Amino acid sequence: MTLASTTLDRASLDALAHGTHGDPFAVLGRHDDGSSPVIRAVLPGAEHVEAVDRATGAVVATLQEIDGTGVFEGEARGVDPYRLRITWPGGVTQETEDPYSFGLLLGDLDLHLFGESRHFELASALGANVATVDGVTGVRFAVWAPNARRVAVIGDFNAWDSRRHPMRQRLPSGVWELFVPRIGPGERYKFALIGPDGARLPDKADPVGRAFELAPATGSVVASPEPYAWTDDSWMDSRAAAQSPDKPLTFYEVHLGSWRTPDGRAVDWAYAAETLIPYVKDLGFTHLELLPITEHPFGGSWGYQPLGLFAPTARYGAPEDFARFVDAAHAAGIGVVLDWVPAHFPTDPHGLYRFDGTALYEHADPREGFHIDWNTAIYNFGRREVQNFLIASALHWLETFHVDGLRVDAVASMLYRDYSRKADEWVPNQYGGRENLEAVQFLQHLNAVVRERAPGAIMVAEESTAWPGVTKSTEEGGLGFHYKWNMGWMHDTLHYVEQNPIYRQYNHDGITFGLVYAFSEKFVLPLSHDEVVHGKGSLIGKMPGDQWQKLANLRALYGLMWTHPGKKLLFMGGEVAQGAxxxxxxxxxxxxLDDPGHAGVQRLIRDLNRAYAAQPALHRLDSAPEGFRWIVGDDRANSVFAFLRLADGEAPILVVANMTPVPRHGYRIGAPVGGEWSEIVNTDSSLYGGSNVGNGGAVRAVEAPSHGEPFALELTLPPLGVIALRPNG
Known part of the structure; x- marks a missing residue:
């Protein structure tokens, strides 16, 4: 039916009909435009539309379509509130409140805090939130797109028609909002935008979406509003002490989708709770560190190109399933750390890239805003709303999901404007330097807020340069991280053990040099996923010699790592000496594991974890120079190293490594105390597949000054082996 006349001007009518109107609340809903009030709605394809009184159901307006435009208008009789009764083809009738009959949704404080980079519960304001407005239940949508001419929310609830639900812009914040009645959790949706030049942009997923469709689909999903019923109060109360620098922290790094593939069952959070958590506990690791589980479109990125920084990937289940997994880990005494990627994001058209038709989340200048190595966009850390987005994401994982820490990826790429760039491919900072001052300020702000709002959680930096003060407090001018990956130790140690033992004497500094700076930061020693991909081979594949020597070398590497100052991280597969x-x-x-040699390596990892936790001298002063003392650091000819690990009031641990395949008998080592010393670790034990060369479990120190110590031990050093000894009593 066509309405012959309307109070709506032609330009507004055409804009509504074509989905280009930038101020829908000015013309839709109930308006007193002339001698009598009218009600307007955009309902393309509807056959009949009425407005009915919410309380009585009486018809208060019959709306007629204007010139076949899909815009309906009718003279209103009676008073608000009202509902729309819509008849669709096939006789389907829908009753719903009019989205354009509701007032402003977000409070001024929400918008102000967002603009000031202080809205730390951003997912409760932006995104899709189930809400009750004026007694009506539905979903409140909000998205930041300050340069868009028009934004609409689309989904199954409106047949993905961008004409149906255009949103209201809240100036000057640039946030668009709309309440859609009578929809709820599980609804799929995206945002349809028109850029500042009038061009329609690709439909966008929700930047603050808390759930997504299963890839390769790219839609956002309205998440359940029901909070998870946590049972981990005791864990949360005690984790600050458990994760402090004087505690034994060991991280088992996992890519969940390729850890273990069950027969006839999907890899999901329930399966991981049943299998992965007990495995990690049995091996004695204190923490499970997951490669990024934030939603990402391409599985081959392993999660390092995320677009859903507030959503656990749908690959493994719903958000509440992930919460249940974390709860189960805490019940087992296992902490959970997530890889988190604030350095860059992919340029997929449905994502953040040119979100409102402009460089909104990223820098416009590719010399600042594009990573050549990874073909990804770089966040504009100097923009307050972008900082807020990233900090709120970090807090979302720490607060909503009780995650115990975040390992922040690619920090070095954030700190330097010339990172992996040629001389003419970067822009200096305001002082002419290469430091990214905005990124520094962002990281300091991030870490300060985390310490304030998520006490006990840890922030770990993957930072591969000598940037000073990464783990120094922000009050002292540092970046404020709790721990930093020791990439120098990883590089030098792997380079050393890759050498044929004949040549190790010429690379002796590969082991000793790391102790020059071992206490400059609070370090984690990482043997991560990055060392076993892209043609680098497996850890055992790096080892020289025949199969026996490869296994012995790997065991010796682990022995050195677990006794060296610093917390420990091992990527999955390393514990079974995986060949590929x-x-x-x-x-x-x-x-x-069917091979005894490989099973022995796994057994060694279990025993090293237990020794590291049981002996305070091995962990209490991991970050302090007082916890380490060289005994023998200069025996290049024999490739032997000996050192003490120390802690006040605790038994010292003497560690001796022989990095050649030649057993050494009667090797004299200085010792700080006399009496019997027990051999608490021997990587050459037959329990681990070794040749069982050692000291029969114990050896006595005699009063004979050596290496600056008052006593001496005459030791048998196993081939390609590491032993650790502790004085009895």
Whole structure:
């Protein structure tokens, strides 16, 4: 039916009909435009539309379509509130409140805090939130797109028609909002935008979406509003002490999708709770560190190109399933750390890139806003709303999901404007330097807020340069991280053990040099996923010699790592001496455990974790020079190293490494106390597949000054072996 006349001007009518109107609340809903009030709605395809009184159901307006435009208008009789009764083709009738009959949704404080980078519960304001407005239940949508001419929310609830639900812009914040009645959790949706030049942009997923469709689909999903019923109060109350620098922290790094593939069952959070958590606990790791589980479109990125920084990937289940997994880990005494990626994001058209038709989240200048190495966009850390977005994401994982820490990826790429760039491909800072001052300020702000709002959680930096003060407090001018990955130790140590033992004497500094700076930061020693991909081979594949020597070398590497100052991280597969490099489409080579040598490596990791936790001298002063003392650091000819690990009031631990395949008998080592010393670790033990060369479990120190110590031990050093000894009594 066509309405012959309307109070709406032609330009507004055409804009509504074509989905280009930038101020829908000015013309839709109930308006007193002339001698009598009218009600307007955009309902393309509807056959009949009425407005009815909410309380009585009486018809208060019959709306007629204007010139076949899909815009309906009718003279209003009676008073608000009202509902729309819509008849669709096939006789389907829908009753719903009019989205344009509701007032402003977000408070001024929400918008102000967002603009000031202080809205730390951003997912409760932006995104899709189930809400009750004026007694009506529905979903409140809000999205930041300050340069868009028009934004609409689209989904199954409106047949993905961008004409149906254009949103209201809240100036000057640039946030668009709309309440859609009578929809709820599980609804799929996106945002349809028109850029500042009038061009329609690709439909965008929700930047603050808390759930997504399963990839390769790219839609956002309205998340359940029901909070998870946590049972981990005791864990949360005690984790600050448990994660402090004087505690034994060991991280088992996992890519969940390729850890273990079950027969006839999907890899999901329930499966991981049943299998992964007990495995990690049995091996004695204190923490499970997950490669990024934030939603990401391309599985081959392993999660390092995320677009859903507030949503656990749908690959493994719903958000509440992930919460249940974390709760189960805490019940087992296992902490959970997530890889988190604030350095860059992919340029997929449905994502953040040119979100409102402009460089909104990223820098416009590619010399600042584009990573050549990764073909990704770089966040504009100097923009307050972008800082707020990223900090709120970090807090979302720490507060909503009780995650115990975040490992912040690619920090070095954030700190330097010339990171991986040629001389003419970067822009200096305001002082002419290469430091990214905005990124520094962002990281300091992030870490300060985390310490304030998530006490006990840890922030770990993957930072590969000598940037000073990464783990120094922000009050002292540092970046404020709790721990930093020791990439120098990783590089030098792997380079050393890759050498044929004949040549190790010429690379002796590969082991000793790391102790020059070992206490400049609070370090984690990482043997991570990055060392077993892209043609680098597996850890055991890096080892020289025949199969026996490869296994012995790997065991010696682990022995050195677990006794060296610093917390420990090992990527999955390393504990079974997996022969092939990691394949994200496969799984850990569990069949390797059928070989006693590989099973022995796994047993060694379990025993090293337990020794590290049981002996305070091995962990209490991991970050302090007082916790380490060289005994023998200069025996290049024999490739032997000996050192003490110390803690006040605790038994010292003497560590001796022989990095050649030649057993050494009667090797004299200085010792700080006399009497019997027990051999608490021997990586050459037959329990681990070794040759069982050692000291029969114990040896006596005699009063004979050596290496600056008052006593001496005459030791048998196993080939390609590391031993650790503790004085009895």
């Amino acid at each position: 490099e990691w394949n994200h489409d496969g799984q850990v080579d569990w069949r390797a």
